[in-house]
Amino acid sequence: MNPPPYLTRTLQHAQIVGSPTSQTVVDTSIEQGADVAAGVRQQLEGDSTPRSRGGDAAAILARFVEDIKASGFVAAAVQRHGIQGASVAPAA
Numbered sequence: 001m002n003p004p005p006y007l008t009r010t011l012q013h014a015q016i017v018g019s020p021t022s023q024t025v026v027d028t029s030i031e032q033g034a035d036v037a038a039g040v041r042q043q044l045e046g047d048s049t050p051r052s053r054g055g056d057a058a059a060i061l062a063r064f065v066e067d068i069k070a071s072g073f074v075a076a077a078v079q080r081h082g083i084q085g086a087s088v089a090p091a092a
Contacts, residue, residue, distance in 0.1 A: 023043060
C-alpha cells in the first residue's frame with residue numbers, strides 16, 4: 001500500500017514505510033519498530049478484545065490502562081513526543 005500523497009509531500013523528518021495491505025499495517029509497524037501507524041482504525045477495531053471474552057479480559061485491560069497512566073508512562077510519552085493539547089485522563 002502506498003502512503004497518501006499528502007503524507008509524502010508534508011512529512012519532512014520521517015520515514016514512511018508502506019504495508020502490503022491494510023490488514024498487515026499493525027504487524028508491519030511492530031516489525032519495523034515504527035513510532036506511529038496511520039490508517040489502522042478499522043484493523044485495530046477488528047483486533048480489539050471482543051466483549052465475548054468476558055469480564056475477566058475487560059478487567060485485565062482496564063487495570064493495565066490504569067497502571068500505565070498511574071506510572072507516568074502515558075504522560076511521559078505525551079511529553080516525549082511533543083504532543084500539544086493532550087492530557088492523561090484522571091484515574092477511573
